[in-house]
Amino acid sequence: MPSADPTSSTLADAGAAALDETARRAILDAVDAAFDRQLAFTQELIREPSLRGREAGAQDLMERAMAERGLELDRWQLDPEEIGTHVGAGAVAISYEGMTNVVGSYEPAETLGRSLILNGHVDVVPDGPHEQWARNPWDAHIEDGWLYGRGSGDMKAGLGAMLFAFDAVRAAGFDPAARIHFQSVVEEESTGNGTLAAIQRGYTADAVLIPEPEEDMLVRANVGVIWAKVRVGGTPTHVREMTSGFNAIDAAIAVVAQLRVLEAEWNAERSRHPHFEHLDHPINFNIGQISGGDWPSSVPAWCEFELRAALYPGMTADEAWARILEQLAIAEAALGTADATVTAEKTGFYAEGYVLEEGSDAERLLGETHEAAFGSPLDSFTTPGYIDSRLFVLYEGLPTLVYGPKTEQIHGYDERTSIDSLRRVTKSIALFIAGWCGVTPRG
Ligand SMILES: [Zn+2]
Structure with missing residues (x-):
């Protein structure tokens, strides 16, 4: 893997350093310029009620969005038998008929930097009694700076941010200089078997970023x-x-x-x-x-x-x-x-829990890009919930950054995502892509 090759990281560092103030500004402005479209896309994704076993519509949308970006597509149905051979597998108590992962891969013309996986889950938890919601949970309405709906924070805002962060780098006139896999997985809310299936399929990279709703912070440890x-x-x-x-x-x-x-x-x-x-x-x-x-x-x-x-x-x-x-x-x-x-x-x-080792290059870079987007240092915290990151950390040994926007009431009613936070997180991720993968002038 490129991670073992010292030249690649030196070149990527050069790529990150080469990102001067003008380039950084251009990327941040590009996020702003496309932000209305990003919100509209996220709303469309929320309107697909991708409850367990019913993720196909949302995955169609993700697949289409990846195709529009010229990514190489891979969509496959989860195989319980193969999944069951992995020590980190969750028990499969339902049929996986029609339940698919979607991965879109970006391949640079020339590889100079470090490769990246951007991973998010499309499945959402049940919406519960509708009468407890102020509005229909699938309306995806926007009010007073919040985007509402089941799955708005957990984690369709993050799925949109992955794609639009990538767009911003390119709209600013650059091509990322390393491979990026965009993974839209199922089964995160019940087994972790979606991300596990993507690992079994052979996808790997030098770092992973998962934009789960984490209050603008980095997850240090989880149960x-x-x-x-x-x-x-x-x-x-x-x-x-x-x-x-x-x-x-x-x-x-x-x-x-x-x-x-x-x-x-x-x-x-x-x-x-x-x-x-x-x-x-x-x-x-x-x-x-x-x-x-x-x-x-x-x-x-x-x-x-x-x-x-x-x-x-x-x-x-x-x-x-x-x-x-x-x-x-x-x-x-x-x-x-x-x-x-x-x-x-x-x-x-x-599933086992994990602790993210401190001081990786990836974490250092995210600290910088977070500060550029938020104007304050990146904090880390412990979450007593499940995240798919454990699969990358425990079984693949990859630096895995779980980092995403401020939300309220995930898994509750009136789930909502802060729009300002989402905009800043998208900027931070865009700068992270450019810094981690390195960039070349857009060909
Ligand atoms: Zn989640």
Whole structure:
């Protein structure tokens, strides 16, 4: 790979240094000049309700946008079997029929600088009860400097920024001098298998940038995540003989309480985990869905709930899973009856967390470009959520910058993205592309 070749990075440094004030200005102005179009494109993307399994329309749009830019296109359906061979794979609990990744590749006439992957996910989480939204979640309306809609921040604003940042470099009269892969992936909100499939397909680069909604900051560390379905089994009877039965819903409540014991134990250990010690509650166990029973007057024989558990970097998913199963066994024993069964199966994320090593060239450059766009230094922070970056960091060893605009209510209602922040982040990314890849005068 070019990263092992010292000449390429020297040349890229020269390319970045060669970016004089006039060139920088031209790139920043080019972002402004196209910003209305960038917003319109982002709105169009938000209006595609790319819920899990329904990403095709949004991917069509991304594919078209990449084709218009003359990128070499690669679109393929995710293959659960191949994905399953990777240690970082999430459990596949749905059909991947029709679920595709789209990658557009830019190839320079002459390679002088370092290559780059710009990665974003097109899948969005469910919109929840519409009556809790001020407007329809798919309207993509703009009000008082905010762009609204499910997926506006997480992360369609970022997907648009990737493409329009690239445009700005070229509109300013330059061609990036290294290969760039633009990746629009699925499955980020459930397994991470989209980005994993792109890695398995052979895509790599000297650095990765993922414009997730990160409050104009750089992600330094994040947790791993496991999804599981926990099933509590009991004995059904008529309620008049309730005491002879076993209520699986009551039991599930007790099982959740036992999981909270483990959650508290892990949170109490936070001082032993660098980058997590200052957080009040870095480990969150969420019961996201629940169902059980068949009838109000029958003692329920079953209850199932969906668990999302977090783990610190440095703990493998296997280790965390073993500990969760151990806790469920404790819960089962505590129910005090042979009628009770507590079982669990993986349903999605099976992911380790990571810490981004400080002081990479990529981070240094982003610090400069952020300062140029925002007029303030780049801060980094720890996020207790999942990000696909773990795949590039843990398994590919690539400097991976997760950095993106200010947002509110992602995964909640009235999700929105700050338009001013998006504009500045786009400028920062445009300067980053030019600085990292180097530039040549547009041929
Ligand atoms: Zn996201």
